Amino acid sequence: MLAGPAAFAQSTAAAETADTETIVVTGSLIKNPNLDRATPVTVTSADEINLKQVTNAEQVLRDIPGIVPSIGSAVNNGNGGASFVNLRGLGSNRNIVLLDGQRLVPAELNGRFDLNNIPLALIERVDVLTGGASTTYGADAVSGVVNFITRRDFTGVELNANYGLTQKGDGQTLNLDLTTGASFDDGRGNVTLSVGYQESDQVLQADRDFSRYSYDSFFGSAGGSGTSNPSRWSNINPTAGNLIQNPLEGAQICNVPSDPNLPVIPGAPNCVNPQGGQRQITADGTAFRPGTAYDAFNFNPYNVFQTPFKRFNIYAAGRYEVNENLEFYTRAIFSKNKVQTIIAPSGAFGLSVVVPLNNPFLTTAQRNAFCNVDINSGVGYTPRFTAAECAAAANPNLKPGDADYRSVSAVVSRRNVEGGPRISTYDTTFFDYQAGLRGAITSTIDYDVSGSYGESDNVSTADGYWLNSRVRQSMLANAAGCFDTSNGCVPLNLFGATGSITPAMNDFLNEASTTSNRFTLAQAKGSISGDFGVGSPLASDALAFAVGAEWRSYSATQKSDLLSQSGDLGGAGGAAPNISGGFNVYELFGEVIAPLVQDKPFMEDLTFEGGVRYSSYTVDAPTNPTFDTWTWKVGGSWSPGFGLKVRGNYAKAMRAPNIAELFSPVNTGLTNLSDDPCASLKDNGDSLGRPTPTGELLAICLAQGAPTTSIGAISVPTAGQANATFAGNAALKPEKSTSWTLGAVFVPQFAPGLSLTVDYYNIVVTDAITFPTPNDAIEACFGTGSTPAAGAHLTEACTSIRRSDATGSLSGDSAEVGGLFLPYSNLGRLETDGVDFTLNYGTDFGAVGWKIALTGNWTGKSVFQATPTSSSIDCVGKFGTSCGSIQPDWSWSVRNTFTISDFDISFLWRHLSSVTYEGAGDVNTEAYSGTLTGGNLAGQEVDFNHIPAYNIFDLSARFQASETFTFTFAISNLFDKQPKVVGNSIGSTSFNSGNVYPSTYDALGRRFNVGARIRF
Incomplete structure (x- = not known):
């Protein structure tokens, strides 16, 4: 990685494009390579990309210090089929991704561009500019821009191929690119075409x-x-606070609140569990099996560390100089890619159902367990149904309306292990076309007029999901079948062991659903730049300027089928409502660079x-609504001599709300929450060891919708995910x-x-x-x-939180449980600061050439x-649900490259400083420290509150x-450094997955890549 002052980047750009006089300078609209800029630019060269042997743009950016990992190939649960960049941790919606200084059509409602569409084979360098970019590129460049610069006037034919896999033989990647170009009419014109194919395995x-x-x-x-297997049954009507779980032997009954003096259930042995009041019976009611944490479902094996990915892309560009004052240019990009995410099986996730007592799959013992539930919740003992009523209700031919028909309402959690994982496939078709005219007005003033149009269409297909409505329908059955047979209903067996769900049952319960997202961007831009040949009498260079106008029109739609709109998919995280919106932007801009003093003592x-x-x-x-905003900047640089330059920049910007922030309707989905103050039980039903809520805490739980009978029996959110209701806000400013x-x-x-920057x-x-x-909401x-x-x-902060009226939980059917209320507002505040530093040096030791390039970052805060009354969270050096992705205090990368004749060998050292859990140090909130129990890591001593400093080394060898x-061989993670285990419930599910943080720390292990380039 070559990183240095803006002047270095500009000089490179100028040299590469001198023949066509087309100069791309990141951070300025003034295309003059002789003028230094006051804003620092970090540059990643094509050479660095080649040495790393990466296959997509997200991998190029992931390791740059100061860039916080965003949604990418290492994100499984939370990946919508696109990859984004997050500058400075301010959010991936507060920066702009450019190609040769031009915007491309975004991928989704938040206005973010998908990095999967960058044609990496043609990239000459990547410029990253932080701050001060809003005046140049638009107000939404709050944290900066990432500018991918393509190679210009390519001639010849070039074939690139690389293949990679991990040391364990998985995670294969393949990349093929064919680029061809030709100049014609004595160099007045050039056309370039590049075609590529990329593939990554899970x-x-x-x-x-x-x-x-x-x-x-x-x-x-x-x-x-x-949500496990066998089924867990809770809140058996009319009394909440009772749990029946089907183990392999039969049914488990847990009476809550925890009370060692709970009465013995008639027909079951005296099996009171003094730790949690758990009782279990087999099908004949004679055996007992203690409940353990292993009743929870281990979802990890189904998830992935690298999402499957396929892409086909085409890039074409051309230009023709009609005369010395007029040149036509054009470029077109087309990309078709497919990303899959794979998560654990669907099922019934805390779903409320009605169970007839003559359901054909109920055993006698299980029916008796339903009948004998204590409707007084331990205060005396009264069974739900008498023995006579229970026996009469067992008649296999009864149906609703018959005198002896009886049913119970209950909440069931059952994992569909028989059906396999949930797979979401995201198919994206992207194109963006630009055409323009540029040329000279005078010998020092140029014009540039262009227009472009782009579309991004993403179709997501969700497979492997049960429909909640059909689960409810299939439970209403007797020996003759479902009571409602209008849609081919098949009765469902939620009372047996693994294997009780047959293919016929799954065929009825499963239905694929689709959601289509379409985003368009039309834009036109005209500018005049150059100089009038006048300037300061103390300077040799003239005052340079750029003025212009720009128009952009955005539109976005999300169209979902009826299943996606209904929120009927079990475990899908809520509905995907139809959304439509758009806006137009009209802009005027101006920029000036004025050399005041040059070539004077202490004033070079x-x-x-x-x-x-x-x-x-x-x-x-x-x-x-309309918004009128002003952005402006002032800056300057001073070079006293001796190779030193001091530079500074100050900028003001205003970012208008995007389509998602404005138009997203009220909708309940999932968020990350590992604890609940009202909860008394772990996710698997074991006791948390805390007192049953009383006093004001009890009043809060009840005011949020928890039934009285659930108190003492409320579980923490399932798998660390609680329901949350989100809402856009048309009144945003x-x-x-x-x-x-x-x-x-x-x-x-x-x-x-040698060059140094800070x-x-x-x-x-x-x-x-x-x-x-x-x-914040809690x-x-x-x-x-x-x-x-x-x-x-x-x-209102309390009553806006809505719980299940059956179990009191913050988890459950999104149509019934609103959970936390998390609406958009203009009440937030973000702040960050830090220091970027670089060192570049190159020299020769006889026949050996040596280059060192260091890029580093220190983040202060x-x-x-979220609101003036919310906690102010400083996420530097912290990780947890409030902080999302990890942002360490210190990060750097150092590449040393040695060249002997036609052979290069290069070492890359990447460093991240240690980070601490955001709740560490507080006995009420800190994470686990001690000996792990269960699973293959049992017995290991761990401290989940701390991740030590992380150092990883890569080795590359290249032979011309x-x-x-040219042949290149690369080993990533040379010493097979493993990520620190911190458990699966300590952070956001997007970034804390597989017990680690795979977007920040390498979870794949040592990886080998080989690449070849043929050019003629």
Whole structure:
């Protein structure tokens, strides 16, 4: 990785494009290679990309210090089929991805561009600019831009191929690219065409020792989800607080609240469990099996560390110089890719059902268990039905309306292990076409006018999901079959061991669903740039300028089939409603770079620069809101001599809300939450060891919809995921940001080949468009102490949280359980600062050439506050559900490359400093520390509160066999460094998966890649 001052990047760009006078300078609209910029740019070269042997743009960016991992190939549960970039941890919706300085059509409703569509074979370099970019590229570049620069005027034919796999033989990747280009009419024209194919195979978490079993981050036990197999039955009407779980032997009954003096159930042995009041009976009611954490379902083996991926892409570009004042240019991109995510089987996730007592699959003991549930919840003993009523109701021919017909309402959790995993397939078709004219107005002033149109269509297909409505329908059955046979209903056996779900049952319960997302972007832009030949009398270079106008029109739709809209898919995380929206942006911009003093003592160069952009947004909505925003910047640089330059920049920006933030309807989905103040039980039904809620805590739980009979029997959210209701907000206003940088570049004359840079940055976003974290919602109601304030249950922060009216849980059917309320607002605040630093040096030792390139970052703070009353969270050096992806204090990469004749050998050292769990140090919230129990890691001593410093090394070797053939061999993670295990419930499911953080720390292990390039 070559990273250095903006001047270096500009010089490179100028040299590469001198023949066509087309200069791409990231961070400025003024295409003049002689003018230094005040804003630092980090550059990743094509050489670095080749040495790493990566196959997609997301992998190129993932290791750059200062870039926080976002959604990408290592994200399984939470991946929507696209890959994004997150600069400075401010959110992937607050930066812009460009190709040769131009926007491309976004991939989804948040306006983010999918990195999977970048034609990597043609990339010459990647520029990353932080802060100060809004004036140049648009107000939504709050945290900066990533600019992919393509090779220009390519001639000849080039074939690139590489293949890779892990040391364990999985995770194969294949990349093939064919590029051809030709110049014509004495170099006045050029056409380039590149065609590529990329493929990556899945890596299952079952195939790594540290991820084979799911470990609870707060109890250190092997477990997983309470939606398990055999079935768990709870809240048996009319009394909540009773649990029946089918073990392999039969049925388990747990009477809660925990009470060692609970009465013995008639027909069952005296099997009171003093730790949790658990009783289990077999089919004949004679045996007992203690309940354990192993009743939880281990979902890890089904999940993947590398999502399967296939892509076919075409890139074409051309230009023709009609005369010295007019050149036509065009480029087109087409990409078709497929991404799959694979998660554990579907099933009934805390689903409320009605069970007839003559259901054909009920055993006598199980029927008696339903009948004998204590409707007084341990206060005296009254069975749900008398023995006579229970016996009469067993008549296999009874149906609703018959005198002896009886049924019970209950909540069931059952994993469909017979049906296999849930697979979501995301098929994306992307194209973006641009055409323009450019040329000279005078010898020093140029014009550039262009227009483009792009579309991104993504169709997601969800397979392997049970329909909640059909589960309910199939439970209403007797010996003759389903009571409702209108759609070919097949009775469902939720009362047996593994294998009780037959293919016929699954065929009836499963139905594929689809959701289509379409995003379009039409844009036109015109600019005039150059200089008038005048400037400061103390400077040799003239004042340079750029002015212009820009128009963009966005539209987005999400169209779902009836199944996706209904939220009927078991375990899909809620409905996918139809959404439609769009907006138009009209902009005027101007920029100036003014050399004030040049070539004077202690004043080799003193340059001022400034810019301004006015934006008018018209939103397609019934109220037709409009936003008018101004962004501006001022900056400058001073070179006193001796190879030193000091530079700084200050910028103001306003980001308008995107389509998702404005138009998303109220919808219940899933969020990450490992604990619940109202809960008394673990996910698998074991006791948490805390007192049953009383006083104000009890009042809060009841006010949120928990039934009285559930108190003492509420479980923590299933698999660390609680329901949450999200909502867009048509009343949102633009958020505001301030950013400034101050740094220095040192290129000493006494050490040829050496360059050093250091730059401080500071970015603050106020009136930020955010929604509360799950912990914000919990703390707003329950507070941070153990005893909530009196009357808290009456506040909106408490009553907006809605629980299951059957179990009191924050998990369950999204149509019935609203969970946490997390709406968008303008009440947030974001703040980050830090220091970027680089070192580049090259020299020769006789026949051996040596180059070293260091790029590093120190992050001082990364603060998020959803509302003025929410906790202010600093996520630097922290991990947890509030912080999402990991952002360490220190990160750097150092590449040393040695060249001997036609052979290069290169070593890359990547470093991340240690991080700590956000709740560490508080006995009430800290994660587990001790000995792991259960699973293949049982007996290991762990501390889930801390991840030590992480160092990983890569080795690359490259041989230039001839003028036309180059061979490259790379080993990633040379010493097979393993990620630190922290359990599966300590962070966001998008980034905390397989007991580790696979987007930050390599979960695949040592990897081998071979590549070949043939050019002629």
